[in-house]
Amino acid sequence: MLHINNLKVSVNEKTILNGIDLHVNPGEVHAIMGPNGSGKSTLANVLAGREDYEIEGGSIFFDGKDLLEMEVDERAHAGIFLAFQYPVEIPGVSNATFLKSIVNAVRKANDQPELNAPQLLKLLREKIDLLGMDQKLLQRSLNEGFSGGEKKRNEMLQMALLEPRLGILDETDSGLDIDALRIVADAVNQLRSPERSFIVVTHYQRLLNYIVPDVVHVLYNGRIVKSGDKSLALLLEEKGYDWVKEEANAIAQ
Amino acid sequence: MSSIVVEAKHTEIKEHFGLLFQAFEQSLNGQSAQPLHLIRQSALKRFSEELDFPTRRDEAWKYTSVNRLLQGRYELGNAADISAAAIQPFVPPFAEKHLLVFVNGIYQEQLSQIGSLENGVVVASLKNALQHPDNQEKISPYLQEMAHSANIFKVLNAAFLEQGSFVYVPKHTRLDRPVVVLHISTNATAAAFINHSNFLLMDIGSEATVVEGFFSLYDGDRADFTNINTVAALQRNARLTHCRLQYENEQAFIVQNNSAQQGGDSVLTSIQVDLGASLVRNNLSAHLLQSNTETHLYGIYFGKGTQHIDNHTFIDHAPAHCQSNELYKGILADSARGVFNGQVMVRKDAQKTNAFQQNSTLLASEKAIMDAKPQLEIFADDVRCSHGATIGQLDEQAVFYLRTRGLGEEQARSLLQHAFLFEVLEKMEDDVIRNWIEGFINQKFEA
Numbered sequence: 001m002l003h004i005n006n007l008k009v010s011v012n013e014k015t016i017l018n019g020i021d022l023h024v025n026p027g028e029v030h031a032i033m034g035p036n037g038s039g040k041s042t043l044a045n046v047l048a049g050r051e052d053y054e055i056e057g058g059s060i061f062f063d064g065k066d067l068l069e070m071e072v073d074e075r076a077h078a079g080i081f082l083a084f085q086y087p088v089e090i091p092g093v094s095n096a097t098f099l100k101s102i103v104n105a106v107r108k109a110n111d112q113p114e115l116n117a118p119q120l121l122k123l124l125r126e127k128i129d130l131l132g133m134d135q136k137l138l139q140r141s142l143n144e145g146f147s148g149g150e151k152k153r154n155e156m157l158q159m160a161l162l163e164p165r166l167g168i169l170d171e172t173d174s175g176l177d178i179d180a181l182r183i184v185a186d187a188v189n190q191l192r193s194p195e196r197s198f199i200v201v202t203h204y205q206r207l208l209n210y211i212v213p214d215v216v217h218v219l220y221n222g223r224i225v226k227s228g229d230k231s232l233a234l235l236l237e238e239k240g241y242d243w244v245k246e247e248a249n250a251i252a253q
Numbered sequence: 254m255s256s257i258v259v260e261a262k263h264t265e266i267k268e269h270f271g272l273l274f275q276a277f278e279q280s281l282n283g284q285s286a287q288p289l290h291l292i293r294q295s296a297l298k299r300f301s302e303e304l305d306f307p308t309r310r311d312e313a314w315k316y317t318s319v320n321r322l323l324q325g326r327y328e329l330g331n332a333a334d335i336s337a338a339a340i341q342p343f344v345p346p347f348a349e350k351h352l353l354v355f356v357n358g359i360y361q362e363q364l365s366q367i368g369s370l371e372n373g374v375v376v377a378s379l380k381n382a383l384q385h386p387d388n389q390e391k392i393s394p395y396l397q398e399m400a401h402s403a404n405i406f407k408v409l410n411a412a413f414l415e416q417g418s419f420v421y422v423p424k425h426t427r428l429d430r431p432v433v434v435l436h437i438s439t440n441a442t443a444a445a446f447i448n449h450s451n452f453l454l455m456d457i458g459s460e461a462t463v464v465e466g467f468f469s470l471y472d473g474d475r476a477d478f479t480n481i482n483t484v485a486a487l488q489r490n491a492r493l494t495h496c497r498l499q500y501e502n503e504q505a506f507i508v509q510n511n512s513a514q515q516g517g518d519s520v521l522t523s524i525q526v527d528l529g530a531s532l533v534r535n536n537l538s539a540h541l542l543q544s545n546t547e548t549h550l551y552g553i554y555f556g557k558g559t560q561h562i563d564n565h566t567f568i569d570h571a572p573a574h575c576q577s578n579e580l581y582k583g584i585l586a587d588s589a590r591g592v593f594n595g596q597v598m599v600r601k602d603a604q605k606t607n608a609f610q611q612n613s614t615l616l617a618s619e620k621a622i623m624d625a626k627p628q629l630e631i632f633a634d635d636v637r638c639s640h641g642a643t644i645g646q647l648d649e650q651a652v653f654y655l656r657t658r659g660l661g662e663e664q665a666r667s668l669l670q671h672a673f674l675f676e677v678l679e680k681m682e683d684d685v686i687r688n689w690i691e692g693f694i695n696q697k698f699e700a
Contacts, residue, residue, distance in 0.1 A: 072662075
């Protein structure tokens with residue numbers, strides 16, 4: 001589904017990703033872990049199409065299409081969804097209106113008939129119930145004045161509405177208490193299916209207790225230095241990142 | 254050398270207005286014997302002999318030149334025969350009771366309607382209202398003030414005083430429906446000089462909402478000059494909401510002077526929306542006369558092409574315990590220019606003043622220009638005053654966020670621009686009026 005080959009990315013002439021290879025098959029959950037500054041968030045943002053980065057080399061193919069040639073919204077139409085680490089607050093845009101408009105924007109782009117107002121409302125209610133969200137969040141401006149947990153929950157709601165092929169969670173767990181964490185994890189688990197894949201970017205192993213990954217990768221200095229199954233995450237939790245860094249540095253020398 | 258040329262030009266336009274005044278006097282038939290007319294004549298004299306049109310050397314006109322306006326050779330507006338159907342798109346849904354319609358500046362009785370009024374309430378065209386000595390007496394002090402003003406446009410307005418609207422709400426009376434004043438300009442052979450004077454007189458404890466709309470029904474190159482003067486006098490505990498939406502032909506010149514006087518405990522809410530015209534200059538002032546008043550000034554401006562929209566506001570906090578709250582937001586695209594000058598004066602005795610001011614402008618093009626100048630002058634020591642002025646582009650983070658959800662770039666930007674202006678609309682309590690305004694803002698987005 002997703003094939004990243006030797007991806008090199010820089011920002012302001014500083015190399016952030018230095019040859020990433022990552023292959024995600026349908027239905028798989030990949031966790032990307034690593035110390036701060038290792039390039040985890042950059043990878044997530046490059047996949048979504050953020051324009052602040054310079055692609056120095058390599059390729060990304062998503063369902064056979066060259067992702068790097070696609071606009072941000074085209075990627076969303078193709079089924080890529082990025083749950084933001086810091087969702088943007090947009091005063092003056094009603095959350096309900098926004099949620100309805102993105103559903104139809106994606107449907108329209110995929111030549112599906114747009115939903116009418118009652119259908120949209122029904123869909124919205126259904127997904128809100130699924131996530132155990134408070135209806136009141138719909139009446140407010142998009143993310144404005146939302147708590148950290150509410151923002152992340154609203155991200156999950158958007159993901160549930162858009163039903164992407166690939167959900168990318170960029171440190172969705174940071175700053176959340178256990179209850180909020182469970183809600184995020186439940187949302188992902190509800191959406192897991194043989195066709196849908198996830199990339200879960202996280203600094204902590206904690207989230208992976210709830211979203212059990214198929215593969216765990218450790219990113220360090222812009223490269224994937226180690227991959228393994230879920231036990232790798234537990235090992236990192238126990239021993240920290242130092243041993244991975246040492247190993248990687250030794251190999252580099 | 255150049256200043257001499259400018260003055261010579263002003264002489265010519267003043268002479269032109271002198272000729273227009275003669276024609277205007279003739280049209281008054283017999284009414285020119287009234288005391289009111291003596292004020293008009295003295296105003297014209299002051300206009301011709303004692304005052305000059307502002308130039309960019311005047312601090313208050315530094316960013317706005319009226320040169321183009323002064324080059325016009327206007328004729329007095331002539332009422333054109335237009336049907337009720339033609340004005341229908343501009344008639345707001347809340348105009349079902351009181352609607353005053355002006356075509357090319359002239360009151361149209363047959364298109365207007367004035368619903369039943371409680372005892373003592375007057376809602377009328379100014380010309381009709383001034384048939385009654387009582388009403389003449391009511392406006393007399395304000396008219397004297399206009400005629401003696403240092404502001405040449407106010408004095409000009411006093412000289413040509415005839416067309417306009419007159420609202421008087423007596424003690425402890427509430428107008429249950431808004432008064433709608435609709436201005437339509439239509440095709441005409443020559444550019445028109447449209448002089449409009451509003452008197453909104455609110456007695457103790459009265460309440461009213463007045464909504465003005467200015468629209469054009471032609472696309473041509475004609476540049477009318479509309480000179481508006483509004484007097485809003487709020488006695489103690491009165492509440493007035495004054496809303497003005499302007500979406501005129503993009504050639505039009507508009508100067509508006511709007512001065513409010515507020516008695517104790519009164520509440521003034523002003524909403525100014527400028528979407529059209531080539532040159533707009535609004536001077537709004539609120540003079541707080543007694544304590545515990547509230548003044549809310551809200552403004553929206555949206556310029557495209559080479560539109561120039563200048564908002565000057567002045568709030569004079571003289572007594573203690575008054576609140577003022579000002580929010581002006583605008584979008585400037587293409588080569589449009591905007592000016593905001595918000596003066597707040599807090600005089601020595603105006604303790605416990607609470608004054609808030611914010612002006613924010615989105616520049617949607619590299620060629621658009623905004624000049625913003627908050628001007629707080631505080632002479633009291635126990636006050637809370639804040640001001641902010643921001644000029645910037647859309648938040649690219651927000652654009653990216655919306656695009657990751659599948660919205661196209663244009664759609665994302667437009668949504669954010671809407672939201673930017675919506676912050677002002679949100680302040681309006683009446684959703685029917687808000688929706689009406691929003692509809693025209695949406696038209697402007699699509700224009």
